[in-house]
Amino acid sequence: MRLSGKNIKRLCRSHDLSLNALLKRAGVSKTAFYHLLYKESVLPRSIEALAGTLGVRASALLVEADQESRRAVRLLEEADRIVESDPSMDRDNVRHTLLLLEEKPIERLQRSLIRAQKPDLHK
Numbered sequence: 048m049r050l051s052g053k054n055i056k057r058l059c060r061s062h063d064l065s066l067n068a069l070l071k072r073a074g075v076s077k078t079a080f081y082h083l084l085y086k087e088s089v090l091p092r093s094i095e096a097l098a099g100t101l102g103v104r105a106s107a108l109l110v111e112a113d114q115e116s117r118r119a120v121r122l123l124e125e126a127d128r129i130v131e132s133d134p135s136m137d138r139d140n141v142r143h144t145l146l147l148l149e150e151k152p153i154e155r156l157q158r159s160l161i162r163a164q165k166p167d168l169h170k
Contacts, residue, residue: 050083050094051110058101058108073100091123091139122146 059069070080073096098105104127106120126142147155
């Protein structure tokens with residue numbers, strides 16, 4: 048997934064916001080924004096902050112590059128839909144669960160075991 052500067056600028060104009068105002072309200076630095084803009088893959092939390100400030104889904108800010116990107120966007124949209132029905136759910140955990148459900152059971156178990164071993168995930 049890549050961030051679309053064109054889509055962000057269009058959405059800023061439609062919300063009568065400058066890019067600087069958007070970044071300030073979203074709590075995203077200019078350096079982080081431009082770093083995200085030119086990366087092949089972006090961090091979901093930063094995208095969520097930008098999308099939340101604009102009142103749109105994260106997928107509205109992205110450009111689809113290939114099949115894997117379309118799959119990731121589909122998972123994000125599905126996670127958004129699920130979290131909308133129960134805002135107490137953690138969006139990243141929902142997305143991760145959807146991702147795991149698409150895998151073979153043995154691959155799912157291996158990924159879950161690896162994820163459980165990472166101490167920073169449970170903070």
